[in-house]
Amino acid sequence: MRMTTDRVRNAPGRAAAExxxxxxxxxxxxxxxxxxxxxERMAGWRPSVVLVTKDRRKDIVAVAHLGLPYADVxxxxxxxxxxxxxxxxxxxxxWMLHGIAVAPSVRGQGVGVALLRQAEDLARAAGGTEVIGxxxxxxxxxxRTLGYLTSTVHAVLAVPGRDGRLRNVLSPLKxxxxxxxxxxxxDGPRTVWLQEExxx
Numbered sequence: 358m359r360m361t362t363d364r365v366r367n368a369p370g371r372a373a374a375e376x377x378x379x380x381x382x383x384x385x386x387x388x389x390x391x392x393x394x395x396x397e398r399m400a401g402w403r404p405s406v407v408l409v410t411k412d413r414r415k416d417i418v419a420v421a422h423l424g425l426p427y428a429d430v431x432x433x434x435x436x437x438x439x440x441x442x443x444x445x446x447x448x449x450x451x452w453m454l455h456g457i458a459v460a461p462s463v464r465g466q467g468v469g470v471a472l473l474r475q476a477e478d479l480a481r482a483a484g485g486t487e488v489i490g491x492x493x494x495x496x497x498x499x500x501r502t503l504g505y506l507t508s509t510v511h512a513v514l515a516v517p518g519r520d521g522r523l524r525n526v527l528s529p530l531k532x533x534x535x536x537x538x539x540x541x542x543x544d545g546p547r548t549v550w551l552q553e554e555x556x557x
Contacts, residue, residue, distance in 0.1 A: 422455040505541040
């Protein structure tokens with residue numbers, strides 16, 4: 358089946374992508390809402406990236422949403438008293454996969470793999486050194502087969518920024534929900550997992 362993947366910037370396209378993700382990933386713990394780019398800019402954020410794959414009938418069959426992990430970084434580093442403020446968000450080098458979903462009708466055809474690789478390429482081209490995110494017991498194997506490190510403990514992840522300072526401290530995961538952090542270095546082994554339990 359012939360499919361095309363494009364980056365979506367306009368509000369109607371992003372709204373359609375958000376509806377697709379909400380349908381296929383009902384848990385808010387595994388996705389962030391897609392906002393209009395203008396709203397993200399007004400909040401002082403670098404606009405997130407939305408990739409949409411459509412089939413030949415122009416129906417959406419897959420969506421990936423990624424960007425800088427501004428919300429997690431700000432709330433958690435401030436709570437821990439670490440020196441990261443809003444002005445430093447734009448210098449962070451780890452990109453967060455806010456959500457990825459593939460329609461059941463095209464699963465097993467390599468659509469998700471191709472979409473995730475395209476997301477990684479975009480993050481790398483923008484200076485990203487890692488892609489991170491949250492999965493669950495049902496989908497974490499997908500990330501592991503593509504070279505992602507995973508952790509089920511309260512995953513604290515430190516990534517050296519361009520100036521050598523450790524930047525990203527990710528929030529603890531609630532135990533008993535089957536959630537996993539996942540992370541893949543894009544330009545070599547820069548990522549440091551700061552806990553003892555690590556499944557690969």
